[in-house]
Amino acid sequence: MPRLILVRHGQSQWNLENRFTGWWDVDLTAQGEAEAIAAGQLLAEKGVLPTVAFTSIQTRAIRTLHFALEAAGRLWIPETKDWRLNERHYGGLTGLDKAETAARHGDEQVKIWRRSFDIPPPVLEAGSQYDLGGDARYAGIAIPNTESLKDTIARVLPYYEAAIAPELRAGETVLIAAHGNSLRALVKHLSNIADADITGLEIPTGQPIVFELDENLVALERYYLSER
Numbered sequence: 001m002p003r004l005i006l007v008r009h010g011q012s013q014w015n016l017e018n019r020f021t022g023w024w025d026v027d028l029t030a031q032g033e034a035e036a037i038a039a040g041q042l043l044a045e046k047g048v049l050p051t052v053a054f055t056s057i058q059t060r061a062i063r064t065l066h067f068a069l070e071a072a073g074r075l076w077i078p079e080t081k082d083w084r085l086n087e088r089h090y091g092g093l094t095g096l097d098k099a100e101t102a103a104r105h106g107d108e109q110v111k112i113w114r115r116s117f118d119i120p121p122p123v124l125e126a127g128s129q130y131d132l133g134g135d136a137r138y139a140g141i142a143i144p145n146t147e148s149l150k151d152t153i154a155r156v157l158p159y160y161e162a163a164i165a166p167e168l169r170a171g172e173t174v175l176i177a178a179h180g181n182s183l184r185a186l187v188k189h190l191s192n193i194a195d196a197d198i199t200g201l202e203i204p205t206g207q208p209i210v211f212e213l214d215e216n217l218v219a220l221e222r223y224y225l226s227e228r
């Protein structure tokens with residue numbers, strides 16, 4: 001039966017500093033690196049060994065993938081990087097301190113920006129210090145200026161269907177190293193979580209989540225590998 005493993009990147013510098021990150025390319029902290037290594041060790045220990053990997057084009061996810069694969073003895077498997085697995089774009093909130101933003105706009109408003117299904121944060125103004133227009137990795141890509149979870153789903157799911165699902169159908173054990181909200185998009189789809197209920201789903205850093213799927217890629221089970 002096909003198996004899909006999801007891992008959110010380890011702690012990043014802006015997770016540590018409690019800042020809205022989105023597409024900004026923040027690296028892992030030393031703790032984040034250790035979390036990624038521990039994730040790979042867990043894969044090896046439980047014998048859940050990926051044969052194909054996917055990640056975003058953001059450093060924190062790519063390095064998490066590489067640390068985990070190295071720890072699992074699987075650095076040699078094929079890997080694909082794609083922007084569609086990037087974190088949700090945080091728009092004009094990018095770089096701001098989450099607690100200061102809550103003090104300014106209220107907890108309720110910040111919760112809506114962070115966890116509502118279809119309300120995007122304010123847009124990132126062109127020419128802002130966090131404008132990625134000049135970043136070579138995004139050449140030819142229509143960079144969003146903000147995204148809700150719904151917008152994120154609209155680019156993650158078609159990519160899952162086109163690139164990842166065929167690997168699962170071919171019997172590969174697929175590892176995806178990505179981000180809190182691009183992975184929430186996938187979990188919502190695979191576990192069939194309603195729009196209204198997705199607000200409550202949090203994905204911890206560096207914790208492998210395993211989906212056991214049937215031949216039609218319907219999820220039979222979803223669990224944290226650490227709990228098996």
Ligand SMILES: O=C(O)[C@@H](CO)OP(=O)(O)O
Pocket residue numbers: 015019020021022023087090114180181
């Ligand atoms: O800042 C971000 O990009 C994300 C993930 O760290 O934060 P949030 O928990 O608000 O979705």
